[in-house]
Amino acid sequence: MTDATVPFRAGREGHASYRIPAVVATRSGRLLAFCEGRVDSARDHGHIRIVLKRSADGGRTWGPLQVVADNGGDLAGNPAPVVLDTGRVLLVHVRSAATASEDALLRGKVKDAAGRRVWVQHSDDEGATWSAPREITRQVKKTGWRWYATTPGHAIQLSSGRVVVPGNHTLPPTGSDNGTEAKYNSGHCLLSDDRGENWYLGYVDENTNGYVNVNETTAAELPDGRVYFNTRNDSPSPGNRADAHSGDGGRTLHTPFRPQAGLDGPVCQGSVLQLRDPDVLLFSGPAFPGGRALMTVRASADAGRTWRPVHTVDGLPAAYSDLVRIDARTIGLLYETGDFGAYERIVFRRVPVPGTT
Known part of the structure; x- marks a missing residue:
């Protein structure tokens, strides 16, 4: 059996809903579990804050809820944390007006100042305190x-x-804008070569042919130095995921995004994590093709070409997730789930590293 705790539960601690989990381990082994704390409702827009809970015992218990990014009554969301080699924790995220719904953004009805903008902040004490946010849009x-x-x-x-x-981003439609042509999902990556001081765009994938439309994307560095990108694919190609490789650290894609039908499941975000000992690439996400349920960890021994299941959590509803290495024998899985819907709680589960049980 795996150990499970519930750091975030809808309706508790001042938030109607918690969504969009992300988790990292600091150099000392402390776990930082982030997510969006949606104050008034479960909607993707409105008053949304980035919240954090910290664990000093591998996810068995969690400290009090901290608000890391608060944009007044507006939105601060999509936490993208990373622990640097210096020990500093960077947090890249987006901000927008509370009224800037996805539909309004896609239709071009939101002014730039109220639209999606990009910010970064950092912590030098393992998430206890945070710098003021700095815009890099x-x-x-x-x-x-x-x-x-x-x-x-x-x-x-x-x-x-x-x-x-x-x-990920979207482009304006090429024809008349009646709101239906506007959602051409596209992908890109942000790069920094000075530990977050300056930023620039890496690859930009704007393939709008309807076959592979890159959406929410996760990345891992393979042992040979290539960067592996795995993305949610909202187009009707085989399966609902696609993947690509970069040989120059994300500047360009030397193999473009192509369907990855080996990862069966619904249209949903997923997470990848490269382990070095053993040498295995992991993927987490719901595995039930008919809907967001059946959270499963899968493994690849060939840089993402083929996949096999290594741990199925249960058959309950489940959606977004993130993976982290805890120690030599354990990984952590932070994921959305519930008894009757996928967004009732965010659970942290300790899972054995494949081959160590």
Whole structure:
């Protein structure tokens, strides 16, 4: 059996709903579990804050809820944390007006100042306190992009020192805008070569042919130095996921996004994590093709070409998730779930590393 705790439960601690989990481990082993604390409702817009709970015992217990990013009564969301080689924790996220719904953004009805903007802040004491947020929108968002989101889930720092934050955006429609042509999902990544001081765009994938439309993306550095990107695919290609590889640290894709039918499941976000000992790439996400349920961890021994299930949590509703390494024998899975719906609580589960049981 695996150990499970519930750091976030809808309707508790001042928030109607908790969504969009992300988790990292600090250099000392402390776990930081982030998510969106949606104050008034479960909607994707409105008064939303980034909240955090910390654990000093591998996720068995959690400290009090902390508000890390609060945009007044507006939105601060899509937490993309990463622990740097210096020990600093970076948190990249997006902000927008509370009224900036996805539909309004896609239709071009939101002014730039109220639209999705990109910010970064940091902690040098393992999440206890945080710097003031600093805006980096002009460095990483092109003029004309409408919807914009980071990850969801953790970001990564490569062995070269470069920070890679996957992102997604939408383009204006090419024809008349009646609101139906506007949602062409596209992908990109944010890069920093100086530990978060300056940022620029890496690859930009704007394939709007309807076959693979890159959406919420997660990344891992493979043992050979390539960056593996795995994305939610909202188009009717085989399966609902696609993946790609970069040989230059995310600047370009040397193999473009193509369908990855080996990861069966619904249209939903997922998470990847590369382990070095053993050498295995992990993926978490719901595995029931007919809907968001059946949270499952799968493994690949060939850089994401093929996958096999290694741990199924249960058959309950489940949606977004994130993975973290706890110790030599244990990984952590932070995921949305519930008895009758996928968004009742965010659970943290300790799962054995494949091959160690």
